[in-house]
Amino acid sequence: MRIGELAKATGVDTETIRYYEKAGLLPAPARSGNGYRAYGPEHQDRLAFIRHCRALDIPLAEVRRLLEFLLHPETDCADVDRLIETQLARVRARLESLQALERQLSTLRGRCAAGRLAGECGILRELLAAAQEEVRPDHP
Template identity: 50%
Template sequence: MTTTTLKIGELSAHSGCPIETIRYYEREGLLPLAARSLGNYRLYGPSHVERLQFIRHCRSLDMTLEEVRSLLQFRDLPEENCEKINSLLDHHIDHVANRITELKALQLQLKQLRRQCHSVQAAKDCGILQGLANMDDEAVVNLGSHGGGCH
Protein backbone atom coordinates (compact mmCIF):
# COMPACT_ATOMS: atom_id res chain seq x y z
CA MET A 1 0.00 0.00 0.00
CA THR A 2 1.53 3.30 -1.05
CA THR A 3 -0.71 5.64 0.96
CA THR A 4 0.16 6.04 4.64
CA THR A 5 -3.34 7.16 5.62
CA LEU A 6 -6.78 6.21 4.41
CA LYS A 7 -10.17 7.71 5.15
CA ILE A 8 -12.83 5.26 6.30
CA GLY A 9 -14.41 5.02 2.83
CA GLU A 10 -11.02 4.21 1.31
CA LEU A 11 -10.35 1.61 4.00
CA SER A 12 -13.75 0.10 3.30
CA ALA A 13 -13.10 -0.04 -0.45
CA HIS A 14 -9.58 -1.39 0.05
CA SER A 15 -10.63 -4.11 2.50
CA GLY A 16 -14.13 -4.96 1.27
CA CYS A 17 -15.39 -4.33 4.80
CA PRO A 18 -18.48 -2.11 5.12
CA ILE A 19 -17.97 1.25 6.81
CA GLU A 20 -20.49 0.44 9.54
CA THR A 21 -18.61 -2.78 10.35
CA ILE A 22 -15.35 -0.86 10.66
CA ARG A 23 -17.04 1.56 13.06
CA TYR A 24 -18.51 -1.40 14.99
CA TYR A 25 -15.07 -3.01 15.33
CA GLU A 26 -13.78 0.31 16.68
CA ARG A 27 -16.62 0.52 19.22
CA GLU A 28 -15.94 -3.08 20.29
CA GLY A 29 -12.25 -2.33 20.77
CA LEU A 30 -11.13 -4.78 18.09
CA LEU A 31 -9.80 -2.04 15.84
CA PRO A 32 -7.98 0.88 17.49
CA LEU A 33 -9.59 4.26 17.12
CA ALA A 34 -8.24 6.15 14.15
CA ALA A 35 -6.55 9.51 14.31
CA ARG A 36 -8.65 12.43 13.13
CA SER A 37 -7.87 14.97 10.45
CA LEU A 38 -8.41 18.70 10.90
CA GLY A 39 -11.75 18.16 9.15
CA ASN A 40 -12.55 15.42 11.72
CA TYR A 41 -12.22 12.57 9.21
CA ARG A 42 -10.95 9.25 10.54
CA LEU A 43 -7.45 8.52 9.24
CA TYR A 44 -6.31 4.90 9.15
CA GLY A 45 -2.76 3.66 8.73
CA PRO A 46 -1.15 0.40 7.63
CA SER A 47 -1.56 -1.14 11.09
CA HIS A 48 -5.32 -0.61 10.84
CA VAL A 49 -5.39 -2.29 7.44
CA GLU A 50 -3.40 -5.29 8.73
CA ARG A 51 -5.55 -5.63 11.85
CA LEU A 52 -8.78 -5.35 9.86
CA GLN A 53 -7.53 -8.04 7.46
CA PHE A 54 -6.73 -10.28 10.44
CA ILE A 55 -10.21 -9.73 11.90
CA ARG A 56 -11.85 -10.44 8.54
CA HIS A 57 -9.83 -13.66 8.12
CA CYS A 58 -10.94 -14.81 11.58
CA ARG A 59 -14.57 -13.92 10.85
CA SER A 60 -14.40 -15.77 7.52
CA LEU A 61 -13.56 -18.85 9.62
CA ASP A 62 -16.80 -18.26 11.57
CA MET A 63 -14.99 -17.19 14.72
CA THR A 64 -16.96 -15.22 17.27
CA LEU A 65 -15.97 -11.68 18.20
CA GLU A 66 -14.77 -13.02 21.56
CA GLU A 67 -12.53 -15.54 19.82
CA VAL A 68 -11.21 -12.78 17.57
CA ARG A 69 -10.65 -10.56 20.60
CA SER A 70 -8.63 -13.31 22.30
CA LEU A 71 -6.51 -13.90 19.21
CA LEU A 72 -5.89 -10.18 18.85
CA GLN A 73 -4.71 -10.03 22.47
CA PHE A 74 -2.16 -12.74 21.72
CA ARG A 75 -1.17 -11.03 18.48
CA ASP A 76 -0.51 -7.87 20.50
CA LEU A 77 1.69 -9.88 22.92
CA PRO A 78 3.92 -11.85 20.53
CA GLU A 79 6.16 -13.28 23.29
CA GLU A 80 3.26 -15.04 25.05
CA ASN A 81 2.93 -18.82 25.00
CA CYS A 82 0.57 -19.99 22.25
CA GLU A 83 -1.01 -22.85 24.26
CA LYS A 84 -4.25 -20.91 24.74
CA ILE A 85 -4.36 -20.12 21.02
CA ASN A 86 -4.16 -23.85 20.28
CA SER A 87 -6.91 -24.50 22.81
CA LEU A 88 -9.09 -21.78 21.31
CA LEU A 89 -8.70 -23.25 17.85
CA ASP A 90 -9.36 -26.79 19.10
CA HIS A 91 -12.57 -25.53 20.72
CA HIS A 92 -13.56 -23.78 17.49
CA ILE A 93 -12.89 -26.94 15.47
CA ASP A 94 -15.24 -28.83 17.83
CA HIS A 95 -17.84 -26.10 17.36
CA VAL A 96 -17.56 -26.40 13.56
CA ALA A 97 -17.90 -30.20 13.76
CA ASN A 98 -21.06 -29.82 15.87
CA ARG A 99 -22.40 -27.24 13.43
CA ILE A 100 -21.82 -29.61 10.50
CA THR A 101 -23.79 -32.30 12.34
CA GLU A 102 -26.62 -29.82 12.98
CA LEU A 103 -26.64 -28.72 9.34
CA LYS A 104 -26.77 -32.32 8.10
CA ALA A 105 -29.78 -32.93 10.37
CA LEU A 106 -31.36 -29.73 9.04
CA GLN A 107 -30.78 -30.88 5.47
CA LEU A 108 -32.47 -34.19 6.26
CA GLN A 109 -35.47 -32.39 7.78
CA LEU A 110 -35.79 -30.15 4.75
CA LYS A 111 -35.62 -33.11 2.36
CA GLN A 112 -38.31 -34.92 4.38
CA LEU A 113 -40.46 -31.80 4.29
CA ARG A 114 -39.93 -31.41 0.53
CA ARG A 115 -41.14 -34.98 -0.05
CA GLN A 116 -44.53 -33.96 1.38
CA CYS A 117 -45.46 -32.03 -1.75
CA HIS A 118 -45.19 -33.83 -5.07
CA SER A 119 -47.13 -31.62 -7.45
CA VAL A 120 -48.23 -28.06 -8.04
CA GLN A 121 -51.53 -27.47 -6.30
CA ALA A 122 -53.42 -24.89 -4.27
CA ALA A 123 -51.40 -23.57 -1.33
CA LYS A 124 -54.14 -24.77 1.06
CA ASP A 125 -53.33 -28.35 -0.01
CA CYS A 126 -49.54 -27.97 0.05
CA GLY A 127 -47.92 -30.74 2.04
CA ILE A 128 -44.95 -28.52 2.90
CA LEU A 129 -47.15 -25.85 4.50
CA GLN A 130 -49.14 -28.53 6.34
CA GLY A 131 -45.93 -30.21 7.50
CA LEU A 132 -44.57 -26.92 8.81
CA ALA A 133 -47.82 -26.14 10.62
CA ASN A 134 -47.97 -29.60 12.22
CA MET A 135 -44.29 -30.00 13.08
CA ASP A 136 -43.83 -30.52 16.80
CA ASP A 137 -41.06 -28.75 18.68
CA GLU A 138 -39.19 -32.01 19.31
CA ALA A 139 -38.91 -32.63 15.56
CA VAL A 140 -37.24 -29.30 14.94
CA VAL A 141 -33.45 -29.47 14.68
CA ASN A 142 -31.69 -27.59 17.45
CA LEU A 143 -29.54 -25.11 15.57
CA GLY A 144 -27.98 -23.56 18.67
CA SER A 145 -26.97 -19.95 18.29
CA HIS A 146 -26.93 -20.13 14.47
CA GLY A 147 -30.56 -20.69 13.70
CA GLY A 148 -33.99 -21.66 14.79
CA GLY A 149 -34.88 -17.99 14.98
CA CYS A 150 -35.17 -15.16 12.53
CA HIS A 151 -32.67 -14.51 9.77
Protein backbone atom coordinates in the same frame (compact mmCIF):
# COMPACT_ATOMS: atom_id res chain seq x y z
CA MET B 1 -6.36 7.23 4.44
CA ARG B 2 -9.93 8.10 5.35
CA ILE B 3 -12.52 5.63 6.61
CA GLY B 4 -14.13 5.26 3.18
CA GLU B 5 -10.79 4.40 1.63
CA LEU B 6 -10.09 1.90 4.39
CA ALA B 7 -13.52 0.37 3.87
CA LYS B 8 -12.91 0.03 0.16
CA ALA B 9 -9.42 -1.40 0.63
CA THR B 10 -10.58 -4.05 3.11
CA GLY B 11 -14.15 -4.75 2.03
CA VAL B 12 -15.42 -3.84 5.50
CA ASP B 13 -18.37 -1.46 5.88
CA THR B 14 -17.62 1.93 7.47
CA GLU B 15 -20.15 1.31 10.26
CA THR B 16 -18.41 -1.97 11.07
CA ILE B 17 -15.07 -0.18 11.20
CA ARG B 18 -16.51 2.34 13.65
CA TYR B 19 -17.97 -0.52 15.69
CA TYR B 20 -14.60 -2.28 15.84
CA GLU B 21 -13.04 0.97 17.04
CA LYS B 22 -15.66 1.37 19.80
CA ALA B 23 -15.21 -2.28 20.78
CA GLY B 24 -11.44 -1.78 21.04
CA LEU B 25 -10.60 -4.26 18.29
CA LEU B 26 -9.22 -1.53 16.08
CA PRO B 27 -7.11 1.23 17.62
CA ALA B 28 -8.46 4.74 17.35
CA PRO B 29 -6.88 6.49 14.39
CA ALA B 30 -5.17 9.83 14.51
CA ARG B 31 -7.26 12.81 13.48
CA SER B 32 -6.21 15.10 10.67
CA GLY B 33 -6.40 18.88 10.96
CA ASN B 34 -9.96 18.87 9.64
CA GLY B 35 -11.08 16.25 12.18
CA TYR B 36 -11.24 13.32 9.79
CA ARG B 37 -9.96 9.96 10.94
CA ALA B 38 -6.56 9.21 9.43
CA TYR B 39 -5.95 5.48 9.13
CA GLY B 40 -2.59 3.95 8.40
CA PRO B 41 -1.30 0.64 7.09
CA GLU B 42 -1.44 -0.85 10.60
CA HIS B 43 -5.21 -0.27 10.66
CA GLN B 44 -5.58 -1.90 7.28
CA ASP B 45 -3.54 -4.93 8.40
CA ARG B 46 -5.46 -5.31 11.64
CA LEU B 47 -8.80 -4.91 9.89
CA ALA B 48 -7.79 -7.53 7.32
CA PHE B 49 -6.89 -9.89 10.19
CA ILE B 50 -10.23 -9.28 11.91
CA ARG B 51 -12.11 -9.76 8.66
CA HIS B 52 -10.34 -13.05 7.98
CA CYS B 53 -11.12 -14.30 11.49
CA ARG B 54 -14.76 -13.33 11.05
CA ALA B 55 -14.82 -15.15 7.69
CA LEU B 56 -13.82 -18.23 9.71
CA ASP B 57 -16.83 -17.42 11.92
CA ILE B 58 -14.64 -16.79 14.94
CA PRO B 59 -16.65 -14.80 17.50
CA LEU B 60 -15.48 -11.25 18.22
CA ALA B 61 -14.52 -12.15 21.79
CA GLU B 62 -12.16 -14.78 20.41
CA VAL B 63 -10.84 -12.39 17.75
CA ARG B 64 -10.01 -10.02 20.60
CA ARG B 65 -8.03 -12.81 22.30
CA LEU B 66 -6.18 -13.59 19.06
CA LEU B 67 -5.29 -9.93 18.70
CA GLU B 68 -3.88 -9.99 22.23
CA PHE B 69 -1.69 -12.93 21.27
CA LEU B 70 -0.42 -10.92 18.30
CA LEU B 71 0.43 -8.04 20.62
CA HIS B 72 2.25 -10.40 23.01
CA PRO B 73 4.22 -12.83 20.86
CA GLU B 74 6.05 -14.14 23.92
CA THR B 75 2.90 -15.89 25.20
CA ASP B 76 2.40 -19.63 24.84
CA CYS B 77 0.57 -20.43 21.62
CA ALA B 78 -1.15 -23.47 23.18
CA ASP B 79 -3.98 -21.10 24.05
CA VAL B 80 -4.30 -20.16 20.39
CA ASP B 81 -4.51 -23.85 19.52
CA ARG B 82 -7.23 -24.38 22.14
CA LEU B 83 -9.17 -21.43 20.80
CA ILE B 84 -9.10 -22.86 17.28
CA GLU B 85 -10.04 -26.33 18.59
CA THR B 86 -13.07 -24.78 20.28
CA GLN B 87 -14.04 -23.05 17.06
CA LEU B 88 -13.60 -26.30 15.15
CA ALA B 89 -15.92 -28.04 17.62
CA ARG B 90 -18.52 -25.30 17.05
CA VAL B 91 -18.28 -25.76 13.30
CA ARG B 92 -18.61 -29.54 13.58
CA ALA B 93 -21.68 -29.19 15.79
CA ARG B 94 -23.22 -26.78 13.31
CA LEU B 95 -22.48 -29.19 10.46
CA GLU B 96 -24.29 -31.96 12.33
CA SER B 97 -27.23 -29.66 12.87
CA LEU B 98 -27.28 -28.70 9.19
CA GLN B 99 -27.15 -32.35 8.16
CA ALA B 100 -30.13 -33.09 10.41
CA LEU B 101 -31.93 -30.14 8.83
CA GLU B 102 -31.12 -31.50 5.38
CA ARG B 103 -32.60 -34.88 6.32
CA GLN B 104 -35.76 -33.22 7.66
CA LEU B 105 -36.20 -31.17 4.50
CA SER B 106 -35.61 -34.21 2.29
CA THR B 107 -38.25 -36.13 4.24
CA LEU B 108 -40.61 -33.20 3.93
CA ARG B 109 -39.99 -32.96 0.20
CA GLY B 110 -40.94 -36.64 -0.01
CA ARG B 111 -44.44 -35.69 1.17
CA CYS B 112 -45.04 -33.88 -2.09
CA ALA B 113 -47.26 -35.29 -4.77
CA ALA B 114 -46.85 -32.92 -7.70
CA GLY B 115 -49.92 -31.80 -9.55
CA ARG B 116 -52.19 -31.51 -6.54
CA LEU B 117 -53.86 -28.39 -5.23
CA ALA B 118 -52.29 -26.50 -2.32
CA GLY B 119 -55.14 -27.70 -0.09
CA GLU B 120 -54.01 -31.28 -0.73
CA CYS B 121 -50.27 -30.56 -0.42
CA GLY B 122 -48.48 -33.07 1.79
CA ILE B 123 -45.70 -30.59 2.55
CA LEU B 124 -48.10 -27.90 3.75
CA ARG B 125 -50.06 -30.48 5.76
CA GLU B 126 -46.85 -31.72 7.43
CA LEU B 127 -45.65 -28.17 8.21
CA LEU B 128 -49.02 -27.27 9.70
CA ALA B 129 -49.11 -30.42 11.84
CA ALA B 130 -45.57 -29.80 13.11
CA ALA B 131 -46.41 -26.16 13.93
CA GLN B 132 -49.51 -27.21 15.83
CA GLU B 133 -47.49 -29.83 17.72
CA GLU B 134 -45.10 -27.10 18.85
CA VAL B 135 -47.96 -24.96 20.11
CA ARG B 136 -50.05 -27.79 21.57
CA PRO B 137 -47.78 -30.76 22.28
CA ASP B 138 -50.65 -32.82 23.79
CA HIS B 139 -52.75 -32.35 20.63
CA PRO B 140 -53.49 -35.71 18.91
